[in-house]
Amino acid sequence: MASDAVLTKSQFFKPQFNLTEVTNLEELHQKLPTPVSARELSGYNSQWALVLLTLSNSNDVQDYILRFGYPSMQNILIVGFDKSGKKLFEAKSGKLVPFSERVVADSEYLFPIHVPTNESITLAIELKTTGSMQFPFEIYSDIEMLHHTQKKFLFFGVYYGIILFILAYSLFIFMSFGGRLFSRYFFYILSVVVAQMSLHGIAYKYLWPDLPHWNKVSTLFFVAFMFFSLSQFTRVSLNTKESAIKIDWLLKGFSVFSAFLAIFSIVSYGNTVIRLVGIATSCLPLIFVPAGIVGLVKKSKFAPYYLPAILFYIIGASLYGLKDAGVLPPSFVTENGILLGSLLEVSFFSIGLGAHIRDLKFNADRVVIENKIHSEIANLATQMAHDIRSPLSALNLLSDHLQEASDEKRDLLKGSTQRINEIANSMLQKAKSKNLFTLQEAAADSAKSSPVARTSFKEVCENVLSEKMLLVENSQLQICLLNSLPEALVRVDAADFARALSNILNNSIEAIGNNPGTIFIKSDLNLKEQTLTLEVRDTGVGMSSETLRKVGAKGFTFGKTNGTGLGLHQVRATLKKGDGRLSIQSKVNEGTTITCLLPIVT
Known part of the structure; x- marks a missing residue:
């Protein structure tokens, strides 16, 4: 109880009758069962309870407010009796009572009580709910109630002020960002x-x-x-x-x-x-x-x-x-x-x-910066593709006049210049797709014409292997072809596949270094599975299991002073683009085996 001006006595009952049937206090006492403790009725133990409060006033203040502080209570009926037992008033409130029928128009359940000085009254309070049963009764004088209301409004004002501001903020960011x-x-x-x-x-x-x-x-x-x-x-x-x-x-x-x-x-x-x-x-x-x-x-x-x-x-x-x-x-x-x-x-x-x-x-700022960088790279690639064509023309012309060179070497020189030319064309095409077209145009152009790549596996392998065999001609390293290259079309771009195979062989050559060693190349065509397997095995220095987990990641390089970390990353990306797969096995001081699985085109 909030007020010390009103002394109270309380009793709790499990009623077997409706309070509206009672006309006076004597009749009420006759109908009341044996009192029980408040705990027996609290919580979900009961849906119907009757509380008897005796209020005695020894103060000059005679008007009070009875507050019931549980907002989920559904029905509250209060009947007041004077000390002679005469019915003084009847008031109702609760969650199910229309707001207009409440004694006090407030979100809380409030009941005005008049207790004459040096007298007492009895309040019979009937509570009904399908939820939890609670008995949070408090009695306030008018001044005490004013202070309580001010504190409540202050707390609710702070809470709902903050929460409504956050609600408006959430609506604003939703409208701004979606x-x-x-x-x-x-x-x-x-x-x-x-x-x-x-x-x-x-x-x-x-x-x-x-x-x-x-x-x-x-x-x-x-x-x-x-x-x-x-x-x-x-x-x-x-x-x-x-x-x-x-x-x-x-x-x-x-x-x-x-x-x-x-x-x-x-x-x-x-x-x-x-x-x-x-x-x-x-x-x-x-x-x-x-x-x-x-x-x-x-x-x-x-x-x-x-x-x-x-x-x-x-x-x-x-x-x-x-x-x-x-x-x-x-x-x-x-x-x-x-x-x-x-x-x-x-x-x-x-x-x-x-x-x-x-x-x-x-991230938005980073995208802008990355787009700017991509644009600059695309411009650079375009310029490089343009500028490289002049020396390529000169090399082609020179190869026609190398009478003293063997046909094999002249063919190799022509094949190498052709591959550089294809790389230049590829760079130019990628530069255009990133720089000269909008994303929508590029997507539409890709949707309209993206033919399945059809590359001669044997032709690309022979060209790259001829180049690498010439490269190691005067060294202690040997490139050994274990079986004949199958005649098959694979689903990868020719220039990308040539670059990938060149990167794999370069890694094997660098792994062997100046030491005696061998690179074994084996291919297998599986018509049933519609796949072609290319295996490149070297007798180089090999890699540890920790290095093996990292190899192939963009930017990761191992054992090379000037490595860029792009070689095996490009190989994996090329195979993935053609629905192929790359696997790597390696042991320190035993060598490395790289296996490429390529879908074939029938």
Whole structure:
């Protein structure tokens, strides 16, 4: 009790009659059963209770306010009797009572009480609910009630001021950036705001004062909608669909269950749906905390903000639930646990989304810079492709006049200049696709004409092998062809395949170095599987298992002073583009085997 001017005596009963049937205090006492403790009736133990309060006033102040501080109580009926037992007044309030019929037009349940000085009155209070039974009675003088109302308005003003600002902020970023993340965030914040307004009676006062049935089901409906929105926001913010498939399925299931609860609360309100919402609430730490932990393990950028946010909400909701069940006494923290928890939760979410927006801006700036770099590279490639053609023409002309050279060497020189020319053409084509066409034009052009590559495996291999055999002609290294090259067309670009094979052989030559060694080349055509396998095995220095895990990554180089780390990366990319595969096996001091699997074209 808030006021020390009114002494009270309270008794609790399990009634077997309606209070409206009673005409005087004597009749009431005759009908009352044996008193029970408040704990026996608290929580979900009872849906109907009768409380008898005796108020004695020894103060000059005679007018007081009886406050019932549990907003979810559905029906409250108060009948006052004077000391002679005569019925003084009857007043009703509660969640199901139309707002216009309340004694005091307030979101709280307030009842004016007149207690003459040095006299006493008896209040019979009948409580009915399908939810939790609570007895948070407080008596205030007018001045005390004014102070209480000021504190309540200050707290609610701060809470709803912050939460509505965050709601407006979430709407602004959704309108500015679009996307699933910001839309899910907006609807979650909206569900939090409306659920809290419904829970505390503010929505009943300002939004639907003449809809008592909707007011009865609205809190459960919006709590279920809040759970649904939180599940969807979690899936998107932590990217569980890609990073945590089992958690994602769990969140999907919880979303469906929450949607079912929202609909069920409207069509069949009662103990069942109340208990189901309670079960859903108890599942929050079992679903969303693991989701946040998995997000941290998977290095989700939003997880460091998500996990503490969800923990704050769960702690606040748990305090309120324990108070609701009668385990914890009513206090500022337990009565406002959900408000405090949700405020901290959405604040952390907003900070996390702010960091996400900064990342979006950084990535957008990076894309602009990368596009500029790509443009410069494309221009450089165009210039190189143009300038290289003059010396190529001279080399071609020179090869025709090398009378003293053998036909084989002249053919090799012509083949080499032709391959350089193909590389130049390839560079020019790629430069055009990146620089001279828009993305839409390039996509449309690719969709209209992207013929399947048809490259002669034997011809490309013979050209590259002739070049490499000439290169190692005067060394201790031998290139050994273990079987004849098959006549087949493979699904890779000719210039890219020649470059890939050249890169593989270059690596083998460099791995052997100046030491005696052999490069073995074997090919196998599998008509049944429609594939061609090319195996290149050398007797070079080999690689450790740690190096083998890194090799092929762009920029990684091993054992070369001036290596660029692009050779095997280009090989893998070329094979992948033609639906082929690359595998590498190696042992230190034993050598390396590179196997290329190429689809053939029939």
